[in-house]
Amino acid sequence: MRILTFFAVGLIFGIGISVSGMANPAKVINFFDIAGNWDPSLAFVMGGALLVTFFGYGVVFKKKRPILADEFTLPSQHGIDRKLIGGSAVFGIGWGIAGFCPGAALPALGTGNLDVAIFVGSLLVGIAIARRLQAKAT
Amino acid sequence: MQDVMILTEFTPIASLLGGALIGLAAVGLMLLHGRVMGATGILSGVFFPISSSEWVWRVAVVAGMLCGPVIYLGLTGGFPAIDAPSSRWALILGGVIVGLGVTYGSGCTSGHGVCGNARLSPRSLAATLTFMLTTGITVYVIRHVISGEA
Numbered sequence: 001m002r003i004l005t006f007f008a009v010g011l012i013f014g015i016g017i018s019v020s021g022m023a024n025p026a027k028v029i030n031f032f033d034i035a036g037n038w039d040p041s042l043a044f045v046m047g048g049a050l051l052v053t054f055f056g057y058g059v060v061f062k063k064k065r066p067i068l069a070d071e072f073t074l075p076s077q078h079g080i081d082r083k084l085i086g087g088s089a090v091f092g093i094g095w096g097i098a099g100f101c102p103g104a105a106l107p108a109l110g111t112g113n114l115d116v117a118i119f120v121g122s123l124l125v126g127i128a129i130a131r132r133l134q135a136k137a138t
Numbered sequence: 139m140q141d142v143m144i145l146t147e148f149t150p151i152a153s154l155l156g157g158a159l160i161g162l163a164a165v166g167l168m169l170l171h172g173r174v175m176g177a178t179g180i181l182s183g184v185f186f187p188i189s190s191s192e193w194v195w196r197v198a199v200v201a202g203m204l205c206g207p208v209i210y211l212g213l214t215g216g217f218p219a220i221d222a223p224s225s226r227w228a229l230i231l232g233g234v235i236v237g238l239g240v241t242y243g244s245g246c247t248s249g250h251g252v253c254g255n256a257r258l259s260p261r262s263l264a265a266t267l268t269f270m271l272t273t274g275i276t277v278y279v280i281r282h283v284i285s286g287e288a
Binding site: 003004005006007008009010011012013014015016017018019020021022023024025026027029030032033034035036037039040041042044045046047048049050051052053054056057059060063065066067068069071072073074075077078079080083084085086087088089090091092093094095096097098099100101102103104105106107108109110111113115116118119120121122123124125126127128129130131134 | 143144145146147148149150152153154155156157158159160161162163164165166167168169170171172173174175176177178181182185186194195196198199200201202203204205206207208209210217218219220221222223224226228229230231232233234235236237238239240241242243244245246247248249250251252253254255256257259260261264265266268269270271272273274275276277278280281282
């Protein structure tokens with residue numbers, strides 16, 4: 001039962017990505033192509049998601065704990081460092097090249113599209129390399 | 139690198155609705171389980187698990203995500219459009235670069251862009267502004283400098 005709630009949340013996310021148009025790299029790239037065929041749709045995806053999450057979180061964080069867990073597990077890192085900014089800058093370069101970001105590509109994988117599978121496979125290689133490098137550095 | 143420029147239609151209603159559903163999922167995961175709906179963290183946790191309990195829930199979320207387009211297919215009669223304007227090599231290169239970036243940056247569009255910004259996290263705002271900027275620059279360079287399209 002508990003596991004089904006996780007599945008349901010993923011499913012809603014996956015339907016949201018499908019409906020929003022975020023699964024389509026052409027749409028994503030056209031959002032950033034202000035000097036070309038600008039498609040502002042992505043701003044509406046982010047706007048809709050942020051609006052619901054901002055007000056939803058506002059209600060959720062008034063509670064002492066989540067319904068099915070003992071505590072809220074929130075990112076523990078604080079402060080804006082070189083790693084955060086450098087990593088995010090690199091992510092943007094890759095997003096601009098491929099047109100897929102991880103959250104859009106995962107649901108898109110469910111269509112069986114080969115381009116998405118190639119992207120996700122490469123994404124995992126990148127994550128594996130970064131984890132290896134980080135483990136060496138510490 | 140991007141061989142074709144594909145025109146896309148402006149879809150404010152569908153995009154707003156889809157975005158709201160993404161937000162609903164993020165709120166649901168926090169309300170039920172106190173977890174952040176970040177695709178980077180969830181995907182990393184599936185392939186590089188810390189413990190079996192931390193693994194199982196992430197697999198369930200990913201399984202749900204994968205079924206999203208199938209429900210969409212049932213409702214609309216077609217899968218969502220996926221037109222990659224990039225070559226296969228660009229998808230591979232972009233994928234590896236995204237993997238490196240999101241791991242060092244501790245998140246992506248969903249984790250920082252949606253969940254972090256909704257919590258008014260200064261880290262997420264800084265991350266989001268940074269990747270939006272570099273994505274924009276990258277698209278500009280590929281489309282208007284390298285490809286030389288007007």
